[in-house]
Amino acid sequence: MLEVRQLSKVFFEQNDPSKPGLVALYDVSFSVRKNEFVCLLGPSGCGKTTLIRVIAGLIQADRGEIRVDGKPVTAPGRDRCMVFQQFGLLPWRTVLGNVEFGLEIDGIPREQRREISRRYLELVGLHGFENYYPHQISGGMQQRVGIARALSKEPDILLMDEPFGAVDAQTREQLQEELLKIWSKTDTTVIFVTHSIDESVYLSDRVIVMQSRPGRIKEEVRVELPRPRWEGDVKADPRFAELRARIRESLRG
Amino acid sequence: MATPTDEQIIDELGLRRERARSIYDHPNLIRAASVLCFLALWEVYGRRSDPLLLTYPTAVFWAAIQLIRTGELLRQAAVSLATLGVGFGVSIALGVGLGLLTGRSRVAEAVLDPHLNALYATPQVALTPLLMMWLGLGFAVKVVIIFLFAFFPILINTTSGVKNVSASLVEVGHAYLASERQILFKVVFPAALPFIMAGIRLAVGRALVGMVVAELFTAITGLGAMLTLYGNLFETAKMFVVIVVFGLLGVGLIRATQALETRMARWKETERANR
Numbered sequence: 090m091l092e093v094r095q096l097s098k099v100f101f102e103q104n105d106p107s108k109p110g111l112v113a114l115y116d117v118s119f120s121v122r123k124n125e126f127v128c129l130l131g132p133s134g135c136g137k138t139t140l141i142r143v144i145a146g147l148i149q150a151d152r153g154e155i156r157v158d159g160k161p162v163t164a165p166g167r168d169r170c171m172v173f174q175q176f177g178l179l180p181w182r183t184v185l186g187n188v189e190f191g192l193e194i195d196g197i198p199r200e201q202r203r204e205i206s207r208r209y210l211e212l213v214g215l216h217g218f219e220n221y222y223p224h225q226i227s228g229g230m231q232q233r234v235g236i237a238r239a240l241s242k243e244p245d246i247l248l249m250d251e252p253f254g255a256v257d258a259q260t261r262e263q264l265q266e267e268l269l270k271i272w273s274k275t276d277t278t279v280i281f282v283t284h285s286i287d288e289s290v291y292l293s294d295r296v297i298v299m300q301s302r303p304g305r306i307k308e309e310v311r312v313e314l315p316r317p318r319w320e321g322d323v324k325a326d327p328r329f330a331e332l333r334a335r336i337r338e339s340l341r342g
Numbered sequence: 343m344a345t346p347t348d349e350q351i352i353d354e355l356g357l358r359r360e361r362a363r364s365i366y367d368h369p370n371l372i373r374a375a376s377v378l379c380f381l382a383l384w385e386v387y388g389r390r391s392d393p394l395l396l397t398y399p400t401a402v403f404w405a406a407i408q409l410i411r412t413g414e415l416l417r418q419a420a421v422s423l424a425t426l427g428v429g430f431g432v433s434i435a436l437g438v439g440l441g442l443l444t445g446r447s448r449v450a451e452a453v454l455d456p457h458l459n460a461l462y463a464t465p466q467v468a469l470t471p472l473l474m475m476w477l478g479l480g481f482a483v484k485v486v487i488i489f490l491f492a493f494f495p496i497l498i499n500t501t502s503g504v505k506n507v508s509a510s511l512v513e514v515g516h517a518y519l520a521s522e523r524q525i526l527f528k529v530v531f532p533a534a535l536p537f538i539m540a541g542i543r544l545a546v547g548r549a550l551v552g553m554v555v556a557e558l559f560t561a562i563t564g565l566g567a568m569l570t571l572y573g574n575l576f577e578t579a580k581m582f583v584v585i586v587v588f589g590l591l592g593v594g595l596i597r598a599t600q601a602l603e604t605r606m607a608r609w610k611e612t613e614r615a616n617r
Contacts (some may be wrong), residue, residue, distance in 0.1 A: 177514040181532045191518040315582040
């Protein structure tokens with residue numbers, strides 16, 4: 090359903106013509122099936138954030154193309170929704186107001202968007218926090234708001250750019266589990282950027298390992314661990330350790 | 343056994359909140375006493391000075407009563423406030439409007455920058471005689487002078503507020519398919535609002551100065567004209583009445599904008615308090 094074909098992206102320093110361009114992505118190709126959960130994993134500077142931003146349509150690729158259901162896309166669209174690393178909440182809006190933002194842009198009437206927003210806040214476990222401002226709640230809760238805002242638009246593809254990078258480890262595990270639960274209830278496709286090996290193995294069906302300079306795909310690793318993964322201790326499964334070791338090796342070499 | 347509540351622990355430790363007892367806990371009392379002392383000293387000294395040069399508080403008070411009785415004070419104050427209102431309103435509209443434009447568009451900024459900088463750098467008082475030649479001595483010239491005084495802080499603050507809006511918030515707007523217009527009104531403007539309000543607060547004081555300057559120069563109507571009139575008649579007490587009214591007006595307007603600022607940018611206030 091999502092196809093990335095021979096994507097390349099170069100950044101040029103705008104103020105300093107003497108500096109050479111930086112190749113952020115070079116000849117990146119992969120595809121994602123409907124309802125699949127794919128992680129883009131790699132060290133900082135491997136272009137994984139650039140890649141997801143190109144997929145989101147926030148920046149343009151220089152070569153290659155992206156197709157969603159066969160149609161090329163170059164701009165943000167209602168089929169894809171982004172969850173940002175730094176949450177991207179509007180600080181002057183309440184929790185409810187932030188979730189409503191996307192629906193408001195779409196021109197959905199007030200009562201209706203209220204109702205939809207409340208439903209998604211409930212889904213991410215934020216019932217009762219509708220009237221708080223973002224700075225009054227914890228980072229983990231702020232990102233739940235970000236997720237509710239993205240889900241409220243009912244996108245086909247949920248793009249998540251290191252969404253749990255800015256929260257503490259315990260909250261992170263909790264959010265991972267909840268994300269899996271929410272994903273299992275919807276038929277959303279997820280593309281998830283992370284630099285945590287454990288996170289990528291725990292969450293995804295497939296890990297796309299990237300490497301830097303130039304940013305490109307090293308290999309793809311299938312994760313055939315049973316689902317649901319929140320029951321029992323998947324991380325204690327020997328296959329989990331095996332995958333982790335293999336991906337670590339791949340990142341090193 | 344259940345964990346004791348904070349109150350129970352405080353009870354058990356025999357601690358209690360200290361009551362405020364010191365004089366430092368009543369700064370308003372100190373303030374009031376200070377003002378009364380000042381007025382008393384002024385009264386004593388003022389009665390002994392030349393009445394042409396200095397007056398004293400009770401004389402100012404009776405002069406004020408007289409000016410209010412004849413209706414002169416309120417009539418002139420109304421004229422002054424009307425010009426102030428219009429001049430300030432235009433300043434806000436144009437300052438915020440142009441600020442949004444120059445903050446968002448580098449082309450617009452490059453086009454307008456030289457003119458605005460030149461006008462801002464020129465002391466606005468210097469333009470007053472010229473403006474009087476063009477516009478006469480009436481309402482219009484006063485509005486323009488007030489505008490020149492109040493416009494720039496609003497414009498400058500709005501521009502820098504808009505430039506300070508984090509690119510990532512604008513990106514969120516793009517990601518959610520907001521049009522340029524929606525980004526301006528739903529992301530950029532609210533994000534810049536605390537800056538804009540700070541500019542408006544600075545501008546209030548300057549608008550008042552502009553009003554007095556305009557009325558002193560034109561000297562036909564308004565509180566400034568009253569000041570000139572009673573100065574020429576050596577009625578010092580009545581001059582003081584006008585000066586006190588200016589002072590009260592200044593305090594009142596600044597208080598009002600502060601209240602408005604807190605209201606409009608409440609999220610910013612609580613955000614600051616949380617840090």
